[in-house]
Amino acid sequence: MTDAIELPIAANSDVVLVRQRVRTSAQQVGLSLVDQTKVVTAASELARNTLVYAGGGRVRIEVVGNGARGGLRLTFADEGPGIPDLELALTDGWTTGGGLGLGLSGSRRLVDEFDLDSEPGKGTRVTVVKWAR
Amino acid sequence: MERVPILKLGDVLIVSIQIDLQDQGVLALQEDLADAVVESGARGVIIDISAVEIVDSFIGRMLATIASISRVLDAETIVVGMRPAVAITLVELGLSLGGVRTALNLEKGVALLEDRDNARAVAVPR
Amino acid sequence: MTVHGDADRLRIETLLREQEERILKRWLDIAGAAAGGRADHGVLGGRMREIYQAMLRSLSEGDDSTDLRGLLAELSRIQAREGFTPSDTAVLVLSVKEAVYETIEASEETAALRGYIWFSKFVDDLALYTFETYVTAREKIITDQSEQLLELSTPVVKLWEGILAVPLVGTLDSARTQVVMEKLLQALVETGSEHAVIDITGVPAVDTQVAQHLLKTVAAARLMGAECVVSGIRPQIAHTIVTLGIEFGDIVTKSSLSDALAHALRQSGVQLTQGASKRVVVATERA
Numbered sequence: 001m002t003d004a005i006e007l008p009i010a011a012n013s014d015v016v017l018v019r020q021r022v023r024t025s026a027q028q029v030g031l032s033l034v035d036q037t038k039v040v041t042a043a044s045e046l047a048r049n050t051l052v053y054a055g056g057g058r059v060r061i062e063v064v065g066n067g068a069r070g071g072l073r074l075t076f077a078d079e080g081p082g083i084p085d086l087e088l089a090l091t092d093g094w095t096t097g098g099g100l101g102l103g104l105s106g107s108r109r110l111v112d113e114f115d116l117d118s119e120p121g122k123g124t125r126v127t128v129v130k131w132a133r
Numbered sequence: 134m135e136r137v138p139i140l141k142l143g144d145v146l147i148v149s150i151q152i153d154l155q156d157q158g159v160l161a162l163q164e165d166l167a168d169a170v171v172e173s174g175a176r177g178v179i180i181d182i183s184a185v186e187i188v189d190s191f192i193g194r195m196l197a198t199i200a201s202i203s204r205v206l207d208a209e210t211i212v213v214g215m216r217p218a219v220a221i222t223l224v225e226l227g228l229s230l231g232g233v234r235t236a237l238n239l240e241k242g243v244a245l246l247e248d249r250d251n252a253r254a255v256a257v258p259r
Numbered sequence: 260m261t262v263h264g265d266a267d268r269l270r271i272e273t274l275l276r277e278q279e280e281r282i283l284k285r286w287l288d289i290a291g292a293a294a295g296g297r298a299d300h301g302v303l304g305g306r307m308r309e310i311y312q313a314m315l316r317s318l319s320e321g322d323d324s325t326d327l328r329g330l331l332a333e334l335s336r337i338q339a340r341e342g343f344t345p346s347d348t349a350v351l352v353l354s355v356k357e358a359v360y361e362t363i364e365a366s367e368e369t370a371a372l373r374g375y376i377w378f379s380k381f382v383d384d385l386a387l388y389t390f391e392t393y394v395t396a397r398e399k400i401i402t403d404q405s406e407q408l409l410e411l412s413t414p415v416v417k418l419w420e421g422i423l424a425v426p427l428v429g430t431l432d433s434a435r436t437q438v439v440m441e442k443l444l445q446a447l448v449e450t451g452s453e454h455a456v457i458d459i460t461g462v463p464a465v466d467t468q469v470a471q472h473l474l475k476t477v478a479a480a481r482l483m484g485a486e487c488v489v490s491g492i493r494p495q496i497a498h499t500i501v502t503l504g505i506e507f508g509d510i511v512t513k514s515s516l517s518d519a520l521a522h523a524l525r526q527s528g529v530q531l532t533q534g535a536s537k538r539v540v541v542a543t544e545r546a
Contacts, residue, residue, distance in 0.1 A: 012155045019153060019187065034441055037187055037218040041226060044189040048156070092227055102190045106226035133434070213484065217444035220479035235484035237451055242484075 054080020183214025
């Protein structure tokens with residue numbers, strides 16, 4: 001059993017693949033059905049962001065644990081244009097890609113830990129963690 | 134690319150999403166449905182998502198758009214069979230699907246459309 | 260530890276090894292006396308010998324005391340199952356000090372006596388460890404039971420064809436509210452019910468989080484094609500809701516469960532007529 005998987009996000013079909021792999025790993029760490037759905041939805045939003053805004057990137061799916069409980073950590077990384085204003089990007093309804101503007105802000109509400117790291121011109125890294133209850 | 138079949142039953146179009154759709158697939162369904170509503174002159178559209186494991190903002194937007202388009206074309210859209218986990222996630226995500234009518238299952242969705250048609254035909258004041 | 264200290268420590272180790280049989284016998288005597296007639300000496304003796312030997316290994320090998328801790332945890336569990344208090348178990352472990360002290364006294368060695376201070380600390384740690392194991396095991400039992408209680412205390416009941424209710428009783432925390440709500444939504448699908456009543460008559464207070472969960476549940480039910488009514492909101496809770504600035508929006512609220520049921524019945528097209536004979540006539544509009 002591998003504890004970390006890395007997948008490329010280069011096409012629309014990869015977004016579907018990411019969803020499926022995240023679902024499998026979420027089941028593995030014993031997330032409840034609702035929590036599985038939440039983390040898979042967040043993964044779908046973030047993978048699409050990576051594709052739409054940065055033209056592609058990759059995701060790392062890791063099973064983590066802190067002794068008492070297990071969890072799933074997803075790291076989306078790209079070398080795209082980056083996000084100039086992080087505060088604004090996390091606001092509901094704010095979008096530059098013609099979407100609903102819920103990708104970042106919405107997925108933050110779906111996970112337990114959310115970390116956004118971006119530098120204009122260098123790329124963006126989003127790390128999220130969902131713990132099993 | 135896989136396409137979702139659109140079934141016609143009387144003046145109702147029924148779509149059942151059974152696969153994990155790619156974004157293009159979602160957009161294609163949106164266009165196909167608009168075409169089909171015009172072609173068939175359907176009065177109602179039922180989208181069954183009981184087999185759908187997640188609804189993200191992209192699919193959510195598609196559902197809202199289909200509802201708006203069909204309203205313009207004088208048809209009502211009803212989304213049926215949303216799973217509890219999906220509904221909870223959508224609420225958390227911040228999507229309320231305003232303007233989209235919902236029903237627990239296909240049967241109740243059809244009943245909802247029939248109710249409306251009866252009301253139109255008879256127009257009994259209560 | 261100083262060189263001097265190391266020598267003292269070594270002396271104690273040697274003594275423990277050389278006098279193993281004697282110390283073990285004394286330890287068993289002392290522990291057996293403390294336990295009264297409740298312990299099975301044969302079995303307990305075997306277990307104590309294992310622990311003693313693991314202790315020797317742990318002393319000579321330095322820090323690795325996994326074996327020893329494992330044995331102590333097992334001892335703690337067995338003792339607890341046999342009805343001993345955690346103090347009994349700790350005393351059992353601590354009594355090895357008395358046995359060792361007597362041996363040292365007999366040997367009349369000052370080095371060993373100085374080392375005894377260090378050994379005493381070592382044993383104290385072990386005794387504390389058995390206590391910790393006991394507490395951890397207890398906590399696990401409590402968590403398991405509260406989960407079972409959660410399952411028990413949150414029934415989803417059917418009031419009428421197509422109308423479900425969840426009577427909530429007791430303090431609601433975020434976790435419990437979430438469980439109840441998931442259960443309710445699942446029940447809506449399974450029974451094909453389009454109406455649900457969330458009755459909070461038995462809930463003394465709500466906080467922002469719980470209120471948010473209630474609101475989210477109503478929103479989620481709507482997405483699934485069902486309507487929820489919240490009933491039994493006490494004046495204090497209404498006050499809290501307003502003070503916290505929580506928007507209940509267009510959610511239907513009723514003061515009592517019966518009002519909520521009447522509302523749900525009306526919504527589902529059922530008419531109740533009270534005739535002269537107090538007979539309830541039911542007529543459903545929808546075929």
